[in-house]
Amino acid sequence: MSLYSPLSGSSDLRLRPATVEDADLLASWDREPHVIACSTDDPDADIAFGGIEWREELADQSEVGFYRIAEVKGRPIGVMQICDPHLEPTHYWGDIEPNLRAIDIWIGPADALNRGYGTQMMTLALDDCFSDPAVTAIVIDPLASNTDAHRFYRRLGFEPVGRRLFDADDCLVHRLERERWETRP
Numbered sequence: 001m002s003l004y005s006p007l008s009g010s011s012d013l014r015l016r017p018a019t020v021e022d023a024d025l026l027a028s029w030d031r032e033p034h035v036i037a038c039s040t041d042d043p044d045a046d047i048a049f050g051g052i053e054w055r056e057e058l059a060d061q062s063e064v065g066f067y068r069i070a071e072v073k074g075r076p077i078g079v080m081q082i083c084d085p086h087l088e089p090t091h092y093w094g095d096i097e098p099n100l101r102a103i104d105i106w107i108g109p110a111d112a113l114n115r116g117y118g119t120q121m122m123t124l125a126l127d128d129c130f131s132d133p134a135v136t137a138i139v140i141d142p143l144a145s146n147t148d149a150h151r152f153y154r155r156l157g158f159e160p161v162g163r164r165l166f167d168a169d170d171c172l173v174h175r176l177e178r179e180r181w182e183t184r185p
Helices: 020-029 033-039 054-059 117-130 147-155 178-182
Strands: 013-017 065-072 075-083 100-107 137-140 159-166 169-177
Touching (some): 013 117, 020 065, 147 169
């Protein structure tokens, strides 16, 4: 995937491959209250994503699943995980059809929230995912309680397809079909 060039037009945002050197940054973002809130409904959680070991996670990237760091004028402001949910080795998505991509996105520093970066990040990632002609749709799994995320994804063209438990997380799965993305206004 390319994803390294800036979004054409009005932004200095770009996505670059995440490396093991980004582990400490990601671990620090996992302590941000807004990141914790988007990753769990547990009111006692003090770290996002169950305290993922970022060095190991980033070292295990492959063509099937990888991370991108969003930067604005060289400053890291967010991260995305992109995977083939049919082939990824943990089988997080269970028995799911081939030719999909799954995306997770989060903004790290609180001062980067509500500035349009999430939309820019998703636009870059969606364009890149759909540049593969075999990809038919993108799936996402925000927490069912995260209504702000639901509105965000719907503005991008995603449609809710149903609630689903992923481990203990109650999520509202959304899906974006290729045709809907390609015919957006």
